[in-house]
Amino acid sequence: MAESNLVIVGVNHKTTPVELREKLAFTKGSIEESTEKLGSFPEVDENLIISTCNRVEIYARVNDVDKGIDRLKKFICDFHMIPYNMLDKHFYAFREEETVQHLFRVSSSLDSMVVGESQILGQVKDAYSLAKSLQTTGLILNQLFEKAFSVAKKIREETGIAESAVSISSAAVELARKIFEDLESHTIMLVGTGEMAELAAKHLISYGVKTVYVASRTYERATALAKTLNGSALDFEHFKTELHKADIIISSTAAPKFIITKEMVQTAIHERNNRPMFFIDIAVPRDIEPEVNDLENVYLYDIDDLQSVVNANLQEREKEAELAMGIIQTEVSKFNNWVDSLDAVPTIVELRKRAETIRVQEIQKTLRKMTHLSDEDKNSLHLMTSSIVNKILHKPTVNLKKKTQTAEGRTYLKAIRHLFHLDD
């Protein structure tokens, strides 16, 4: 099997505490500087740096994997001026196909803190396009990253890894969309102006909710929040009589007791002809009487309920991650095959073998007719023909080896194999 000479050295949220990670981060500017530096090392042929808040990784193609890994580790330490012995235990390093597998896991968000989150793919893409513009990547890393993007896409499409909501506010939106037909024609009411309530409201608005009411004990706060959400403020004493107008109610007041009771909701639901209502109680202590959930067509989720939805979804994602690993295994071996196909050595060996067979056949035919030659003469003829063959093949061999380091490598290999009938 051919060797890709790919390695990766890095730290992430699993191996390294944030205090250390932040010291190791590369900015866009420092990436430019570092990749240039890396490129000047004789061990490093291609390199690329990914730096996010959860990980710092250098991918490289080197001419010797062990030396290359050492070189990259030392580089990170030197660049950030951190002693090697302090960092060494935090580093992870992979070589050859492990590198491929690692990158596929990273770009598909299997290695993320929240498995399935979509941000990482964008970050890897950014890192790749920066490296490409700096011309620090070549044939192998380019192919590796392009492949990593298509694997990530495939996993997103074929597994449920990114399907379910994994934050409180997205879980609330997901529930709202399972209760109501379309969010556009529905109304939300915020009771209290908590930060999380605002976040959930913004999330709902991004899904089309148009009408927003905000009620707060301090009217100024209600007005201010209503303004940012493009809604209207309600007098706090008023919200109870307006309750029936709202489809989704997000409550987040600091009130010590329940401010929305079962009776109030019963009246409201009656007034709205039993059209469903969704209560989201983000307040601690809770604002809404839990018995509200017993009413027909009324659904109440408090912060713990939402959190357990999120936890269940996270577990579901872990299961989907196993499916995704299957896809990654297949893709890693496909990538290996591609690397194999790049290797010039087997083709050169076959080419020489083919030439040698022809030479031996032909010289034997000739020698059979020229019986008068002495053994010495015969030997000279052998030497001469061998050296003709070698001379003819020398340049193509050298050029082929060089070309396989470039993007056109495969084309050359294919042409040679075709022209000399090596695949028959």
Add this chain to the structure above:
Amino acid sequence: MKIITFNIAMISYLLASLEYFIYLVYRKPGVSTLATGTVVVGLLSHTAIIGLRSQETGHGPYTTSFEVAVFLSWLVVVVYCFTHWRYKIKDLGSFVIPVAFLILLYATFLSKEIVNFPESQFRVLLTLHRTLSIIGFAAFAIAFGLGVMYLIQEKQVKSKKLGMMYFRMPSLESLDNLIYKAVAVGFPLFTLGFLTGAIWNIKMSQASLFSLDLVAIWPLVIGWVLYGLVFFGRSRMGWRGKKIAQGSVIGFVTVMLSILLHV
């Protein structure tokens, strides 16, 4: 020939039910399209059976119990196809196509003997009675499927235990609206069918409405009352959600029972 065509239809529905179910549980891409294709194959052979049979008997498919059952199942599939095309409710097939299959399966146990349409001056009434009731019934079958979906989804959201089905099923509000639409189509037709049937019965037997076979008629009356409650409750009294879904599920079971006893 007819047996083969009949079996193709029946087996297609069985296969389609399984395929819909596989799609419901495993979400294998393509299986949903395959299932719909299988339904279409079933429907084509099903249509062929009805055509062949009518040619043979010289009248429409509503004289013997066998014919009525075959026609009933056919209309359930036709109405399902329309709903599928118009509203694109994924997974509805998992709940409706098995019903069509079961009715056809039931039909295989019925006598396939050809009976002439009862000669009478009221034959129009009988034709009307059976056709209207059967179309109404097909709409109820759709409401039944939607009702089951609603109850599954409602249970998940209410109990806060969000399983796989939570992600699969459409929103409660859209199911609720569609159940009402299906009942709003089915109930008036079924009522007309019910009335024409009653009138026909009185005219034929010269008897009063109350001398009808009570065992056969009771489940039907209960079913009809249930659908009436669903229809008027939803349109006049603002009943929504669970009540409507439960009504359309129980209503369907009673009506199905009464039809088995009735025809």
